[in-house]
Amino acid sequence: MIMDNQFVKDFPILADAEFSYLDNAATTQKPSVVLEAGRDYYETSNANPLRGLYDLSVKATDVYENARQKMADFIGAKSAEEIVFTRNATESLNLIAYSYGMNFLKPGDEIVISIMEHHSNMLPWQNVAKKTGAVLKYVMCDKTGKLTADMLKSELSEKTAIVSIAHISNVFGCKNDVKEFASLAHEVGAIFIADGAQSVPHISVNVEDLDVDFLSFSGHKMYAPMGIGGLYGKKEILEKMPPFLYGGEMIEYVTIEGATYAPVPHKFEAGTVNAGGAGGLSAAIDYINGIGFEKIEEIENELTKELLCGLKEIPYVNVVGSDDYLEHHGIVTFTVDGVHPHDIAAILDSDGVYVRAGHHCAQPLMKYLGTPSTARASLSFYNSSKDVNRFLESVSKLREKMGYKD
Amino acid sequence: MASTFYNEVLTDHNINPTHKHTLPDANFKLQGVNPSCGDDITLNLKVEDGIIVDGSYEGVGCAISQASADMMLDLVIGKTKEEALKLSDTFMRMIKSSVTEDELDSLEEASILQDISHMPARVKCAVLGWRTLDEILNK
Ligand SMILES: Cc1ncc(COP(=O)(O)O)c(C=O)c1O
Numbered sequence: 001m002i003m004d005n006q007f008v009k010d011f012p013i014l015a016d017a018e019f020s021y022l023d024n025a026a027t028t029q030k031p032s033v034v035l036e037a038g039r040d041y042y043e044t045s046n047a048n049p050l051r052g053l054y055d056l057s058v059k060a061t062d063v064y065e066n067a068r069q070k071m072a073d074f075i076g077a078k079s080a081e082e083i084v085f086t087r088n089a090t091e092s093l094n095l096i097a098y099s100y101g102m103n104f105l106k107p108g109d110e111i112v113i114s115i116m117e118h119h120s121n122m123l124p125w126q127n128v129a130k131k132t133g134a135v136l137k138y139v140m141c142d143k144t145g146k147l148t149a150d151m152l153k154s155e156l157s158e159k160t161a162i163v164s165i166a167h168i169s170n171v172f173g174c175k176n177d178v179k180e181f182a183s184l185a186h187e188v189g190a191i192f193i194a195d196g197a198q199s200v201p202h203i204s205v206n207v208e209d210l211d212v213d214f215l216s217f218s219g220h221k222m223y224a225p226m227g228i229g230g231l232y233g234k235k236e237i238l239e240k241m242p243p244f245l246y247g248g249e250m251i252e253y254v255t256i257e258g259a260t261y262a263p264v265p266h267k268f269e270a271g272t273v274n275a276g277g278a279g280g281l282s283a284a285i286d287y288i289n290g291i292g293f294e295k296i297e298e299i300e301n302e303l304t305k306e307l308l309c310g311l312k313e314i315p316y317v318n319v320v321g322s323d324d325y326l327e328h329h330g331i332v333t334f335t336v337d338g339v340h341p342h343d344i345a346a347i348l349d350s351d352g353v354y355v356r357a358g359h360h361c362a363q364p365l366m367k368y369l370g371t372p373s374t375a376r377a378s379l380s381f382y383n384s385s386k387d388v389n390r391f392l393e394s395v396s397k398l399r400e401k402m403g404y405k406d
Numbered sequence: 407m408a409s410t411f412y413n414e415v416l417t418d419h420n421i422n423p424t425h426k427h428t429l430p431d432a433n434f435k436l437q438g439v440n441p442s443c444g445d446d447i448t449l450n451l452k453v454e455d456g457i458i459v460d461g462s463y464e465g466v467g468c469a470i471s472q473a474s475a476d477m478m479l480d481l482v483i484g485k486t487k488e489e490a491l492k493l494s495d496t497f498m499r500m501i502k503s504s505v506t507e508d509e510l511d512s513l514e515e516a517s518i519l520q521d522i523s524h525m526p527a528r529v530k531c532a533v534l535g536w537r538t539l540d541e542i543l544n545k
Pocket residue numbers: 025026088089090091118120121166168169170195197198218361
């Protein structure tokens with residue numbers, strides 16, 4: 001039991017909150033240090049980064065580029081040049097799809113993704129397939145979210161050009177063995193993309209060890225402000241890719257006929273960048289490192305265990321995914337017989353418990369699971385057993401409140 | 407905080423609906439869906455000489471969409487098309503919070519959904535049945 005969480009006081013929105021925030025897979029709250037870093041940037045360092053030749057612009061550039069280095073170190077990239085800043089994981093995945101997919105794929109090539117992908121790791125590939133004549137293949141997991149190397153292997157062939165799979169699923173909470181998957185993809189000559197939107201905030205990720213070619217992530221899901229996110233890409237691959245967006249800041253030399261482009265990663269960062277957001281991301285990484293993933297995982301696993309075990313004892317509740325709490329990484333998706341997920345969320349809301357309900361941007365997965373929508377509670381290390389208990393209490397009264405007599 | 411409208415009237419219409427069944431002799435049938443949340447109803451009406459003599463709905467969805475459709479049918483069965491359209495207009499305006507006390511009374515039980523305007527995400531659930539009714543009657 002974690003009755004008093006020592007970290008909650010670091011988060012102004014939660015410090016005296018009357019509610020239990022259990023929608024952390026959608027976005028996380030921000031600690032004071034992150035809010036202050038954003039403010040500090042605008043109070044002391046704001047100018048247009050990468051452009052100006054004066055002191056303030058150099059300061060702005062430093063904030064931005066230091067954040068890049070910090071992100072590189074955080075996920076074990078070889079160098080800062082392998083980190084491209086974007087707005088979020090969705091933009092990162094679109095960057096790969098537009099720059100790599102649209103330019104390097106030809107008719108008959110195959111793209112392999114899993115049925116559990118978030119729409120942002122699905123729609124870009126549907127679009128690439130449509131435009132290039134490549135074939136999009138889906139590898140099915142089982143109904144508990146299990147996706148084995150053998151299942152993936154049976155979809156791969158020498159035609160496979162791209163394999164893109166979530167590191168942690170936003171519905172099942174399970175962790176995919178992306179290290180093994182990447183090596184299988186490489187064996188058939190394909191590149192491997194891991195969608196790290198749900199993993200980077202909650203477990204220690206090392207891209208060199210995983211040997212993935214790309215990894216996408218969103219700052220706002222890792223305690224940083226909204227509007228900053230990024231993409232890790234192996235340098236040799238980023239270098240051969242054409243720009244994604246064209247405009248200022250991403251060029252070397254421009255004539256009326258054309259241009260040569262800046263080296264990576266700036267080639268992919270057209271226009272004025274989000275330096276304030278990068279400053280916030282940098283502070284978020286410091287904050288996470290200050291706690292450490294060992295502690296973060298310990299708390300999140302403990303709370304997941306309490307939440308999952310508690311849910312299983314409530315009649316008429318069905319949990320989506322594994323029975324093992326260690327396979328959930330803070331994410332527990334569920335349904336209640338006779339109660340629509342939107343009603344679940346509304347009633348929990350009236351008890352001050354905030355959860356997500358709907359299709360979780362994974363409609364094909366919902367269809368596969370045979371349910372149009374589900375409810376989802378997702379934890380962070382700043383939650384406590386009080387949040388979990390309040391949630392369980394509210395769920396246990398759901399059917400009664402909906403007028404059922406048993 | 408929300409969900410004051412999850413009262414007995416609403417839950418009863420949801421769990422023990424009066425009008426949720428097929429209607430073999432319906433002469434109007436129309437499906438209404440909210441794709442984003444999976445509410446999916448089919449409204450069946452039997453209209454004779456401009457009067458809604460019978461009606462029913464089928465489908466799946468949240469308690470609000472289901473109960474709202476059931477309460478709507480309680481109100482409009484036996485009414486003329488014009489009366490039903492007027493009620494529909496009143497209901498829509500109630501959700502956007504601009505009706506008189508008399509108008510609110512005319513909606514009978516359906517008036518419990520007035521507060522849904524505080525929950526924009528659920529408005530489309532509450533109006534699904536009415537929207538579908540409107541579409542049939544305006545054809
Ligand atoms: C697995 C996964 N991928 C991608 C995304 C998209 O993230 P964003 O909306 O920040 O781009 C999400 C967000 O919910 C996610 O859970």
